[in-house]
Each structure stands twice: as C-alpha cells, then as structure tokens.
Amino acid sequence: MSDTKITAIQDEYAEDFAHCYGCGRLNEEGHHFRTVWHGEKTYTEYEPDSKHTAIPGFVYGGVIASLIDCHGTGSASLALHRKNGFEPGSGEEPPRFVTASLHVDYLKPTPQGITLKAVGEVEEIHPKKFKVNIEVTADDVVCAKGTVMAVVMPSSFGK
C-alpha cells in the first residue's frame, strides 16, 4: 500500500506538537513519519536516507528505533482518536502521546535502499496508556520488532 493520499494522524497534530524530528510535519529536517490505519492495524512507511548507515548497505539501528518510537505514539493517537469517535481527516485535533518506554529487538541487518514498513497493533492498557507492538519489514522480511508504551502527553509536559 501507499499512504500518500491518506490523511495521517500526524497531519492533524496541533501545531505546537508538530515539530517532532521523527514525525513532525513542521520540522523541515526531520523524518516526516506518517502513521495511518490499515484495517485494524497501523502503518508507517519510510525509506531511510543513504546517510542512515550502520555499516555500508545496512540501516542504522537508531533510525529504526526512531521509526518504531513515532509509529508507536502515532498508533496510540490513532487508537484513542477512534475511541473518541474520530478518524484522521475529520479535522478534529488528535490526542498527542509521549513515549514512556521503547523496546527494540534487532532480528536481522536491515538493508538500505528499500522502503521499510512498520505495522502496529494497539492495546489499551488504561485510558491514558497504550501499548503498541510493532514489526518492521524490508521486502517482507521482519528485520526488527518493537514495543512502545505510550501515554497521553500530560498538560504539565516540560513545565
């Protein structure tokens, strides 16, 4: 699938929350991860840049961790938004999550030059805390698995 014509959850984050280096549409130098529904699962695709090297030919693990991180918070936002009765494209501002914890198992070296696909399953732990289990594939090979615990951004964040 291609997500280019579907509204992503990040497309409707409030402007104050749209500067994330991973997924902020207003961060000119960031990765611009965009997370959408794909059936009951969540989906983000991304082709790392040639500079994002681990050893030549393979993708840097920190970029894979970044993809999993923002895919996790975006997936949690999609899920709570849907629970609240909204879908991306409604124009309603989605809830913004932050990452409480991130876990990544690197299963195989991830080849460069291929669009990576992150697919997530979201589970509500309690109303403000969601767990997202994620697989990252390259050419249908699972290269990494991750888990993100995402919590609704507290209004006190950073204050």
Add this chain to the structure above:
Amino acid sequence: MSDTKITAIQDEYAEDFAHCYGCGRLNEEGHHFRTVWHGEKTYTEYEPDSKHTAIPGFVYGGVIASLIDCHGTGSASLALHRKNGFEPGSGEEPPRFVTASLHVDYLKPTPQGITLKAVGEVEEIHPKKFKVNIEVTADDVVCAKGTVMAVVMPSSFGK
C-alpha cells in the same frame, strides 16, 4: 569531564565499521558519538542539534535512543578490548559490536541546549554478549535509562 582529548573506542574502529550514522567518524552527517572510559564506567557526551526536537525545547526521543544504542555498543567494545589487554590509543583494532536489543525508559522531558551525558556499566553475559546499563543525564538530572544487549558482530553480518 570533557572527552575531547581522550581516544574514544570509535576512533579506532576499522574503517569498514566507521560509517555508522550514530558513532562513525567517517559518516560526515552523523552524530559522531564518542565513547571513553571514565574509571570503571563508560562515558559519551553529546549536545543534540536544534532540529532534534520532540516538542520545542525538548530533545527527540529517537536521538536519545540513538545515543543509548551507540553508547551501548561502544561500551561493550571498550570492555572486551580491555579484557583482551588493550585500551583505546593502543592502535589495536577494537572488536565491533552490534545491538541485539535496545530498551529505553524515558523518565523526564530532556531539555535542549544542554550537553547530555550517557554513563554506562558493562556486564559480560558470555564472551560474545555484553549487557550495558546506561543513564542519560542533563544538568545532573537523569532523563532516561537504557539497556543495550550488544553482541560481537558476526563475520557473516549482512551476507
């Protein structure tokens, strides 16, 4: 402390393994993380760029995960190199590790504009597998804790 005059483990990685976006000295656009001994602990310092934003004023979690990732593999390399009888600066090529798993707990929003300090403790799990427990501080406040399971890069890596 400042690590600028101390030889870091990454300074002596073989050229083929020195292109990492996180810690490769030969990756012109990367973070250039450099990991050194500080007593029995390991140390990496890094000031994220202004673009590395989560929300304005705070550091993107994916960059903190990247710092923890490369600090973990660098720390494991320091430890095995020492076990083999070498210190950075000897000119001997250090062993190169890859990340098997990465875990990060984000404890507090991490302020931008401050040099982050990653401090690690290394434990040998078996001769080719090391566990590194890491704290990342900003102005002496622990903002994140991480664990990296690092394994000696197999000679078959990516083949």
